[in-house]
Amino acid sequence: MQNFGPKYVYENIEKPLLPILTEMERRGVLVDTNQLGQLSQEFATRMATHENRIFELAGEQFNVNSPKQLGEILFDKLKLDLGKKKKRSTNVEVMELLAEQGHDIANEVLAYRSVAKLRSTYTEALSQQVNPKTGRVHTSYNAVGAATGRMSSSDPNLQNIPIRTEDGRKIRHAFIAPQGWQLMSADYSQIELRLLAHFSKSKGLQEAFLQGVDVHAFTASRVFNVELPDVTSDQRRIAKAVNFGLVYGMGATSLAKQIGTTRVEAQEYIGRYFTRYDGVKDYMEANKQFCRDHGYVETLFGRRIHLPTIHSNNGGLRAGAERAAINAPLQGSNADIIKLAMPKIEQALQQGGYKTRMLMQVHDELVFEVPQEEVKKVQPLITNLMENAVKLEVPLKVEAGLGTNWEDAH
DNA sequence: TCTCCATACC
DNA sequence: CAGGTATGGAGAC
Numbered sequence: 001m002q003n004f005g006p007k008y009v010y011e012n013i014e015k016p017l018l019p020i021l022t023e024m025e026r027r028g029v030l031v032d033t034n035q036l037g038q039l040s041q042e043f044a045t046r047m048a049t050h051e052n053r054i055f056e057l058a059g060e061q062f063n064v065n066s067p068k069q070l071g072e073i074l075f076d077k078l079k080l081d082l083g084k085k086k087k088r089s090t091n092v093e094v095m096e097l098l099a100e101q102g103h104d105i106a107n108e109v110l111a112y113r114s115v116a117k118l119r120s121t122y123t124e125a126l127s128q129q130v131n132p133k134t135g136r137v138h139t140s141y142n143a144v145g146a147a148t149g150r151m152s153s154s155d156p157n158l159q160n161i162p163i164r165t166e167d168g169r170k171i172r173h174a175f176i177a178p179q180g181w182q183l184m185s186a187d188y189s190q191i192e193l194r195l196l197a198h199f200s201k202s203k204g205l206q207e208a209f210l211q212g213v214d215v216h217a218f219t220a221s222r223v224f225n226v227e228l229p230d231v232t233s234d235q236r237r238i239a240k241a242v243n244f245g246l247v248y249g250m251g252a253t254s255l256a257k258q259i260g261t262t263r264v265e266a267q268e269y270i271g272r273y274f275t276r277y278d279g280v281k282d283y284m285e286a287n288k289q290f291c292r293d294h295g296y297v298e299t300l301f302g303r304r305i306h307l308p309t310i311h312s313n314n315g316g317l318r319a320g321a322e323r324a325a326i327n328a329p330l331q332g333s334n335a336d337i338i339k340l341a342m343p344k345i346e347q348a349l350q351q352g353g354y355k356t357r358m359l360m361q362v363h364d365e366l367v368f369e370v371p372q373e374e375v376k377k378v379q380p381l382i383t384n385l386m387e388n389a390v391k392l393e394v395p396l397k398v399e400a401g402l403g404t405n406w407e408d409a410h
Numbered sequence: 411t412c413t414c415c416a417t418a419c420c
Numbered sequence: 421c422a423g424g425t426a427t428g429g430a431g432a433c
């Protein structure tokens with residue numbers, strides 16, 4: 001076993017990865033430009049409909065894409081107001097509050113915005129970046145695009161292709177496999193929470209993963225003191241927000257906002273979480289202290305994330321660094337693990353004589369083009385390599401899906 | 411060309 | 421917006 005540290009990360013993780021990223025960029029991903037073109041038209045029509053309704057409700061025409069002009073319409077002309085607390089922002093949060101108060105114009109703005117984003121960034125911009133000869137888009141990966149060790153992707157960014165909404169999934173549907181091939185998506189399930197269970201040595205959290213149960217439901221059963229089968233969907237929703245938020249170093253205020261309750265109640269959930277998952281609180285405090293002592297935090301393999309503002313006199317900056325000190329080792333270790341798995345997979349595919357090709361990496365997911373006849377062999381091969389890339393105190397789980405397009409592969 | 415705002419993803 | 425990103429449009433310069 002070698003000594004982990006920055007040198008190890010460079011020699012054993014980053015260096016072997018680079019030629020593979022080059023190959024993935026060169027291969028590109030097949031995109032159905034006809035689908036994108038049709039979508040673009042559909043979105044344009046819907047944008048016009050929402051825009052006209054906005055003009056009617058506003059009593060005049062203006063540029064809806066301009067937050068400045070929109071703010072003048074909403075807050076000056078129509079005198080919409082959310083009390084002294086909120087400023088003149090026109091973001092989702094404010095628009096949703098206005099919509100709740102019965103202001104239809106806010107709903108129209110939200111509808112317009114979501115379609116406009118999908119059209120400008122995806123159906124329009126993406127189509128233009130497809131190589132007309134090959135029908136493929138070729139992204140550019142930055143191996144160390146993020147300070148945590150995550151990669152980034154640009155021109156086009158393939159790591160933020162929509163998936164959340166029905167309209168968004170229509171864009172993912174246009175990422176396709178060639179005739180006779182399938183797209184296979186393989187993603188690590190709950191990897192950051194598994195890493196938290198590993199690092200914190202929390203027996204409670206580890207138990208969820210060792211038992212192989214739904215970790216959010218398991219957390220709910222712990223926090224709400226009910227048997228696993230009796231967990232309600234609302235309890236699970238809250239537990240999921242707590243699990244998710246804790247990984248970000250979240251406080252009671254933001255959790256309260258997220259789950260729509262009071263700060264006091266949110267604090268109560270966090271307290272119960274730390275009681276039931278012994279070790280998690282200590283782990284987080286230890287990370288903050290390590291950061292104060294060294295000025296950086298470390299990932300599983302010793303990648304360093306420098307956080308100089310941990311010593312700032314500015315309380316906001318300091319608090320931000322403390323949250324990052326909790327999150328960065330989890331996010332960065334995830335990056336270490338998938339980056340370690342990628343060359344192993346490439347090598348195994350080559351040695352096995354497979355035509356299957358790795359095309360994309362989306363932080364905890366790898367996407368492949370697989371000839372139909374290789375699916376049965378390659379799916380378990382890749383899943384096993386990913387799951388066994390490292391040995392932790394809890395198992396890693398990979399979920400793989402197949403389809404003729406990226407949407408169906410999930 | 412740059413910053414700000416808003417919003418897409420993990 | 422709670423951790424990490426990239427991008428498009430508006431508007432200032």
